[in-house]
Amino acid sequence: MTTAREPNSNHSASKPSRLAVLDTASPIGQKVAKKRVNRKSRKFADNALLNLCITGKDNYWRLLHSAILGRISTTQRTLSLSPMKILVTGGAGFIGSALIRHLIRETEHEVVNIDALTYAANPDALEKAADDHRYAFEHVNIRNGEALRRVLVKHQPDGIIHLAAESHVDRSIDGPDDFIQTNIVGTFNLLDAARAYYESLDSARRARFRFHHVSTDEVYGSLGDEGLFTEETPYAPNSPYSASKASSDHLVRAWQHTYNLPTVLSNCSNNYGPWQFPEKLIPLMILNALRGRPLPVYGDGQNVRDWLYVEDHARALHQVFEQGRIGERYNIGGRNEATNLDLVHTLCATLDELAPNPDLGAREQLITFVEDRKGHDRRYAIDATKMADELGWQPRETLETGLQRTVQWYLDNPGWAESIRDAGYDGQRLGLAGNAHAANTR
Numbered sequence: 001m002t003t004a005r006e007p008n009s010n011h012s013a014s015k016p017s018r019l020a021v022l023d024t025a026s027p028i029g030q031k032v033a034k035k036r037v038n039r040k041s042r043k044f045a046d047n048a049l050l051n052l053c054i055t056g057k058d059n060y061w062r063l064l065h066s067a068i069l070g071r072i073s074t075t076q077r078t079l080s081l082s083p084m085k086i087l088v089t090g091g092a093g094f095i096g097s098a099l100i101r102h103l104i105r106e107t108e109h110e111v112v113n114i115d116a117l118t119y120a121a122n123p124d125a126l127e128k129a130a131d132d133h134r135y136a137f138e139h140v141n142i143r144n145g146e147a148l149r150r151v152l153v154k155h156q157p158d159g160i161i162h163l164a165a166e167s168h169v170d171r172s173i174d175g176p177d178d179f180i181q182t183n184i185v186g187t188f189n190l191l192d193a194a195r196a197y198y199e200s201l202d203s204a205r206r207a208r209f210r211f212h213h214v215s216t217d218e219v220y221g222s223l224g225d226e227g228l229f230t231e232e233t234p235y236a237p238n239s240p241y242s243a244s245k246a247s248s249d250h251l252v253r254a255w256q257h258t259y260n261l262p263t264v265l266s267n268c269s270n271n272y273g274p275w276q277f278p279e280k281l282i283p284l285m286i287l288n289a290l291r292g293r294p295l296p297v298y299g300d301g302q303n304v305r306d307w308l309y310v311e312d313h314a315r316a317l318h319q320v321f322e323q324g325r326i327g328e329r330y331n332i333g334g335r336n337e338a339t340n341l342d343l344v345h346t347l348c349a350t351l352d353e354l355a356p357n358p359d360l361g362a363r364e365q366l367i368t369f370v371e372d373r374k375g376h377d378r379r380y381a382i383d384a385t386k387m388a389d390e391l392g393w394q395p396r397e398t399l400e401t402g403l404q405r406t407v408q409w410y411l412d413n414p415g416w417a418e419s420i421r422d423a424g425y426d427g428q429r430l431g432l433a434g435n436a437h438a439a440n441t442r
C-alpha cells in the first residue's frame with residue numbers, strides 16, 4: 001500500500017495521481033477507481049484525498065457526495081477536513097458513548113466528555129476510547145452553569161454536541177421535575193455558557209464553531225396510520241419528556257436567531273443497540289427473555305416505532321455536526337417501522353435461534369400484555385430525505401441485521417446487565433405515576 005501524505009504537506013509541491021494515496025486493492029480504492037465523477041468533483045476529490053489520513057474513510061465519501069451536490073461551502077469543507085476538539089455532553093450515555101467511540105475510531109478529532117454520571121451512564125462503554133490520548137472526561141452536571149463556563153474556558157473546544165438529558169419517558173411520567181431541570185434549564189445553561197465562550201473567540205475560530213443539539217422525533221407528537229414526520233412538521237409533544245426536549249429545541253432556535261450562535265439540530269427516531277439501559281423496550285425484552293421472565297407489552301402492542309441502530313445514529317450526528325447548515329434541523333431515522341408486538345416476536349425468534357433454551361421452549365410464550373403507558377403515542381415515523389439528499393447519509397443496518405447484532409452483544413456481555421441489577425434496576429415497571437417501583441406485571 002502506498003502511504004497517505006502528511007496532513008500538512010503542500011499539495012502543489014508534489015501532486016500525486018488521484019489513486020497514488022490509496023491502496024487500490026482496498027474497498028475504497030476500488031470505489032475511487034470505478035466511480036465516475038465530474039470535473040468539479042474530481043478537483044474536490046484531490047483535496048479530500050489529501051485529507052483522508054486526517055478524517056477517515058467515511059468522511060471522504062460524504063464530502064465527495066456533498067461536493068457533487070454543490071451543497072457545502074468552503075467554510076464547511078474546512079470544518080470537515082481538519083481535526084477539532086469537540087465537547088460532547090452526556091457522552092457516557094447510550095448514544096453519547098456510541099458517538100464518542102465513533103469519533104475516536106473514525107476521526108482525528110479530540111473529545112471532551114462532560115457527564116454527571118447519572119443512573120443512565122455507562123462508563124464501561126467508553127473503556128477503549130478512554131485509553132486514547134484524544135479523550136478527556138469532566139464530571140460536570142449541566143445544571144451547573146458556572147462549571148460549564150469553566151470547562152469551556154479550560155478545554156477551548158471547536159464545537160459542542162449536546163446529548164446530556166434525562167431520556168426515559170416512563171421516568172418522566174413518574175418524576176417530571178428532573179426532566180425540566182436537566183433538559184430545559186441545563187440546555188439553557190449550556191447555551192448561555194456557549195454563547196459567552198463563542199463571543200470570546202477570534203473570527204477564524206468562530207467560523208468553525210458549531211453547537212449541535214441532539215433531539216428526538218417525539219417532539220412532533222403522534223402520527224396516524226399514514227404519513228411521516230418531516231422537518232416542517234409542527235411540534236406537538238405529549239409526554240413530560242418530549243415536552244422538555246421540545247422546550248430545549250426552541251431555546252436552541254432562539255439562541256441562533258437572537259444571538260447568532262451557530263447551531264444545528266437533529267431529531268432522531270428510537271435507537272437500539274449495545275449498552276442501552278434495560279428500561280427501554282429492546283434490552284428489557286432481551287434480558288427478560290434470557291431469564292425466562294414475562295415480556296411485558298404495553299396496551300395492545302400496536303404502537304409503531306421507527307427503529308435506528310445506534311451506530312447509524314452516531315455516524316449521522318458526526319455528519320450533521322460537520323456538514324449541517326447553520327440554523328437547520330435534520331430528521332434522522334431508519335425507515336424501519338415495526339409495531340412493538342412484532343418487534344418482540346422478532347426478538348423472541350432471534351433469541352430462540354442464537355440462544356436456544358429447551359427448558360423455556362419458544363420464548364414468545366412469555367409475551368404478556370400489561371397496562372398501557374399514560375398518553376402513549378401511537379406511531380412515530382421519520383422522513384430522513386434531507387439527511388440523504390443533503391448529507392448523503394443512509395442507515396447501514398436494517399432492523400433485522402441490527403437486531404441480530406444487538407442480541408449477540410447482550411449474549412456476549414452478560415456481566416453488564418448484572419452490574420445494572422446490582423445498581424438497583426431489575427426491570428421494574430415505571431411510568432405508572434405514583435407507583436414508580438411496582439413489580440413487573442405478569
Ligand SMILES: NC(=O)c1ccc[n+]([C@@H]2O[C@H](COP(=O)([O-])OP(=O)(O)OC[C@H]3O[C@@H](n4cnc5c(N)ncnc54)[C@H](O)[C@@H]3O)[C@@H](O)[C@H]2O)c1
Binds near residue numbers: 095114120141166270
Ligand atoms: N435513546 C433514543 O432512542 C433517543 C432517540 C432520539 C434522541 N435521543 C436523545 O439523545 C440524547 C441521548 O440519549 P441516550 O439514549 O443516550 O440517553 P441516556 O439516558 O442513555 O444518557 C444520558 C446521559 O446524559 C447524562 N446526564 C443526564 N443528566 C445530566 C446532567 N444534568 N448533566 C450532565 N450529564 C447528564 C447521563 O449521565 C447519561 O450519561 C438525549 O438528548 C435524548 O433525548 C435519544
